[in-house]
Amino acid sequence: MSGLTAERAIPDRPGRAENYLTAETGLASWLLTTDHKRIGLLYMAAITVFFFLGGAAAFLLRLELFTPEGDLLSADSYNRAFTFHGVVMVWFFLIPSIPNILGNFMLPLMIGAKDLAFPRLNLISWYIFVAAGLIAVYTLVSGGVDTGWTFYTPLTTAFSNGNVLAAAAAVFVAGFSTIATAVNFIATVHLLRAPGLTWFRLPLFVWAIYATSIVMVLATPVLAMVLLLISAERAFGIPIFDPLRGGDPILFQHLFWFYSHPAVYIMILPSFGVISEVVTCYARRRVFGYSFMVYALLWIALVGFLVWGHHMFVSGQSLFANLVFSFLSFVVAVPSAIKVFNWTATLYRGQIVFDAPMIYALGFIGLFTIGGLTGLFLASVPVDIHVTDTYFVVAHFHYIMVGGAVSALYGGLSYWWPKITGRMYPEAWARFAAVMMFFGFGFTFFPMFIMGFLGMPRRYHVYPQEFQVWHVLASGGALILAVAYLLPMGYLAWSLIWGRRAIANPWGATGLEWQTSSPPPTENFDTPPVVVQGPYNYHPEHEGPPAMDREPHSPQGGQPV
Amino acid sequence: MNGFSLWPPTASEQAARIDSLFIGLLVVAGAILLLVAMLLLVFSIRYRRGSSARRGELPEFLRRDVELGWTAATLFLAIFLFWWAGATQLRASDAPPNALEVHVVAKQWMWKARHPNGAREINALHVPRGEAVRLVMTSQDVIHSFFVPAFRVKQDVVPGRFTHMWFRATKPGTYHLFCAEFCGTEHATMGGTVTVMEPEDYARWATAQPQEQDLPGEGAALFVSLGCSGCHAPSAAVHAPSLQGIYGRMVNLADGRTVRADAAYLRDSILLPKRDLVAGYEPIMPSFEGLVDEGDLQSLLAYLESLRGEISR
Numbered sequence: 100m101s102g103l104t105a106e107r108a109i110p111d112r113p114g115r116a117e118n119y120l121t122a123e124t125g126l127a128s129w130l131l132t133t134d135h136k137r138i139g140l141l142y143m144a145a146i147t148v149f150f151f152l153g154g155a156a157a158f159l160l161r162l163e164l165f166t167p168e169g170d171l172l173s174a175d176s177y178n179r180a181f182t183f184h185g186v187v188m189v190w191f192f193l194i195p196s197i198p199n200i201l202g203n204f205m206l207p208l209m210i211g212a213k214d215l216a217f218p219r220l221n222l223i224s225w226y227i228f229v230a231a232g233l234i235a236v237y238t239l240v241s242g243g244v245d246t247g248w249t250f251y252t253p254l255t256t257a258f259s260n261g262n263v264l265a266a267a268a269a270v271f272v273a274g275f276s277t278i279a280t281a282v283n284f285i286a287t288v289h290l291l292r293a294p295g296l297t298w299f300r301l302p303l304f305v306w307a308i309y310a311t312s313i314v315m316v317l318a319t320p321v322l323a324m325v326l327l328l329i330s331a332e333r334a335f336g337i338p339i340f341d342p343l344r345g346g347d348p349i350l351f352q353h354l355f356w357f358y359s360h361p362a363v364y365i366m367i368l369p370s371f372g373v374i375s376e377v378v379t380c381y382a383r384r385r386v387f388g389y390s391f392m393v394y395a396l397l398w399i400a401l402v403g404f405l406v407w408g409h410h411m412f413v414s415g416q417s418l419f420a421n422l423v424f425s426f427l428s429f430v431v432a433v434p435s436a437i438k439v440f441n442w443t444a445t446l447y448r449g450q451i452v453f454d455a456p457m458i459y460a461l462g463f464i465g466l467f468t469i470g471g472l473t474g475l476f477l478a479s480v481p482v483d484i485h486v487t488d489t490y491f492v493v494a495h496f497h498y499i500m501v502g503g504a505v506s507a508l509y510g511g512l513s514y515w516w517p518k519i520t521g522r523m524y525p526e527a528w529a530r531f532a533a534v535m536m537f538f539g540f541g542f543t544f545f546p547m548f549i550m551g552f553l554g555m556p557r558r559y560h561v562y563p564q565e566f567q568v569w570h571v572l573a574s575g576g577a578l579i580l581a582v583a584y585l586l587p588m589g590y591l592a593w594s595l596i597w598g599r600r601a602i603a604n605p606w607g608a609t610g611l612e613w614q615t616s617s618p619p620p621t622e623n624f625d626t627p628p629v630v631v632q633g634p635y636n637y638h639p640e641h642e643g644p645p646a647m648d649r650e651p652h653s654p655q656g657g658q659p660v
Numbered sequence: 661m662n663g664f665s666l667w668p669p670t671a672s673e674q675a676a677r678i679d680s681l682f683i684g685l686l687v688v689a690g691a692i693l694l695l696v697a698m699l700l701l702v703f704s705i706r707y708r709r710g711s712s713a714r715r716g717e718l719p720e721f722l723r724r725d726v727e728l729g730w731t732a733a734t735l736f737l738a739i740f741l742f743w744w745a746g747a748t749q750l751r752a753s754d755a756p757p758n759a760l761e762v763h764v765v766a767k768q769w770m771w772k773a774r775h776p777n778g779a780r781e782i783n784a785l786h787v788p789r790g791e792a793v794r795l796v797m798t799s800q801d802v803i804h805s806f807f808v809p810a811f812r813v814k815q816d817v818v819p820g821r822f823t824h825m826w827f828r829a830t831k832p833g834t835y836h837l838f839c840a841e842f843c844g845t846e847h848a849t850m851g852g853t854v855t856v857m858e859p860e861d862y863a864r865w866a867t868a869q870p871q872e873q874d875l876p877g878e879g880a881a882l883f884v885s886l887g888c889s890g891c892h893a894p895s896a897a898v899h900a901p902s903l904q905g906i907y908g909r910m911v912n913l914a915d916g917r918t919v920r921a922d923a924a925y926l927r928d929s930i931l932l933p934k935r936d937l938v939a940g941y942e943p944i945m946p947s948f949e950g951l952v953d954e955g956d957l958q959s960l961l962a963y964l965e966s967l968r969g970e971i972s973r
């Protein structure tokens with residue numbers, strides 16, 4: 100432990116009675132818990148199940164696409180598989196993943212609070228989420244939906260044979276869980292910061308979760324309304340989007356993308372936070388341009404609401420609207436670029452350690468950069484007209500949401516794993532998995548850029564011969580990627596039993612969450628911490644990190660003296 | 661259409677323009693990616709833990725000026741790229757007035773095309789090389805999207821309204837036609853071919869097709885058989901507006917608005933006549949909703965358009 104802070108040493112491990120994992124036992128103590136840490140784990144369990152389900156659907160898709168003919172799945176089952184994959188991955192994996200697992204667990208710890216502002220709301224939001232998930236699974240077993248996760252009208256309202264109402268209900272209900280969590284996070288950040296933790300001393304992960312929560316609260320109701328409208332038209336025949344009765348199918352797209360573009364930021368902003376924590380810790384440097392990083396997050400959250408029309412360049416929207424949305428889409432790229440540059444600059448004059456979380460983070464920066472740069476192609480109207488609704492778009496958003504957000508999730512999980520479980524995972528395996536994930540991802544999704552540009556449309560289960568090379572590459576890569584995703588589940592589970600016990604602050608990190616034992620006691624801190632300075636004090640303000648060893652760093656705060 | 665390649669065939673005027681923009685973007689994106697990758701690599705090696713590289717405080721200029729510098733630089737770059745892409749789009753947005761007009765109706769899961777001389781084809785489109793071709797498209801059921809990768813054009817085809825796109829093919833050959841918007845079970849097979857022919861071949865091909873009445877002619881017949889002429893013909897006893905030269909004219913509505921009688925307006929007048937009432941007339945026109953399908957509508961509109969005569973154009 101750091102010599103600087105050891106005035107009152109933090110016990111590395113709490114006694115059995117205080118450890119949040121062992122303080123109470125029995126199933127009821129988990130299912131009725133209001134402890135944000137336990138609820139975080141409940142989310143982890145539920146979300147892992149959905150990750151498997153969505154992943155299994157993806158696996159089927161990639162298997163089918165090995166050959167140009169439709170030999171494994173029929174047209175209908177393929178359509179149902181990609182719809183299920185999309186719905187589950189977006190609403191039951193990506194959107195809740197980092198906020199509800201890592202955010203739920205870490206947010207109170209990082210701001211020195213005992214719990215979230217509304218612990219019971221937190222628990223109920225998990226139950227709502229599980230209920231929504233059960234409806235989603237019911238949708239699948241009752242025959243599935245074949246509309247795509249985008250639910251375009253009038254296909255969805257008047258022509259689809261699938262169980263659209265159940266799917267809409269699943270997503271509708273999940274929205275309540277999202278909103279409940281977001282409100283909880285916002286209130287927590289406003290009300291429960293430790294003494295001395297001013298806004299501009301907040302760790303960037305907290306800022307990221309805060310910005311995400313605001314987007315969630317503002318965007319999700321629009322999704323809820325549009326799903327209600329769809330259900331009203333489909334179930335009761337109330338004409339809203341049906342052009343035969345004076346409705347407007349394009350109106351649906353406006354409403355849907357008004358939610359779904361911000362939803363992209365709901366999925367990616369939290370990972371910005373994770374990466375900022377990890378990069379600073381393993382580069383042993385203060386983050387480069389802290390205030391720019393904060394403003395970039397807020398700018399993205401705001402302008403993200405104004406660019407939805409870039410999904411509709413070929414919908415028949417006016418040229419003027421196309422150009423306005425194109426302009427705003429280019430503008431929203433700037434803060435993302437700033438973040439990439441600042442992470443890179445944080446490495447400059449650092450003392451870089453290549454532990455697994457850092458490898459994940461570097462992989463994230465690379466993949467996110469590619470995803471972001473290809474966004475420039477899609478913001479250009481003429482190029483977008485050619486590549487929209489092709490595999491180019493599929494590749495683009497998987498680079499952001501899978502190469503980006505999922506890498507960050509794995510990186511964040513590894514980084515905080517010792518804190519969450521009190522155990523160390525096997526480092527060599529973790530590094531191996533991180534490297535494998537990067538390359539597996541590249542093999543899977545890079546060929547999609549090429550075939551998309553060549554004209555391969557998305558959502559095709561049969562395709563012209565000439566695209567097969569790229570599909571085979573992608574499917575082969577998907578196999579590697581699948582192993583890379585399963586591997587961490589294996590060694591993380593292994594570490595629960597056989598892993599070395601973790602000390603309170605194994606990485607020598609500065610955040611408040613490391614100023615308590617691993618795993619934390621139920622109350623998080625024995626005495627409420629007091630914050631004395633900004634985050635990331637890996638070295639004195641006007642110096643660099645010292646040579647060779649990790650110390651001394653000075654934690655952001657600690658127990659009051 | 662076959663064989664391994666990294667670049668799709670380039671067979672229209674637009675394609676060449678879009679490709680140069682695409683290459684430009686590739687260069688810019690490649691340069692930025694290379695910059696980021698090199699920085700990551702160099703920093704990772706040079707500042708790995710325990711290396712002997714100098715650490716210590718960041719130089720003053722690095723802390724502020726660099727941050728402002730690259731924020732400004734990316735902003736300028738973004739605006740520049742917007743300008744470039746926007747200009748490319750503006751240059752090609754409107755079809756030339758003499759373009760060959762082909763009507764396309766999409767339905768689950770089929771493309772039907774109809775040439776100006778009445779030639780029809782299904783899941784195929786023949787076009788002359790070097791001539792501007794304008795597609796006027798609508799759908800009978802869900803949204804589809806007309807996509808010809810070799811031309812770099814794509815346009816959603818939406819029920820209840822007409823969408824347009826145009827291209828000028830430059831290279832004879834046969835190219836893929838795809839439906840790019842998910843439209844239900846057989847979406848993946850809702851495609852066909854676009855064949856670019858030399859103009860004389862096209863002329864020969866078009867006349868060799870089973871001839872039917874041309875669109876306006878068919879529309880004129882419908883106009884009589886559906887009973888429109890009973891009210892709208894100049895000799896009719898009913899008080900109804902004359903449709904002579906209606907297409908493209910400004911119309912005064914009963915509620916005081918003035919609108920242009922474009923395709924969408926005329927379509928609404930036929931399907932939902934109560935919506936936009938013409939000033940000075942009673943709402944007696946019945947709705948033809950359900951009585952006319954998309955093909956009929958296109959014919960009727962083509963007929964109304966032909967009534968415009970020498971007034972404009």
Ligand SMILES: [Cu+2]
Pocket residue numbers: 359360363406407409410
């Ligand atoms: Cu978007």
Ligand SMILES: [Cu+2]
Pocket residue numbers: 804805839840841842843844847848850
């Ligand atoms: Cu389709």
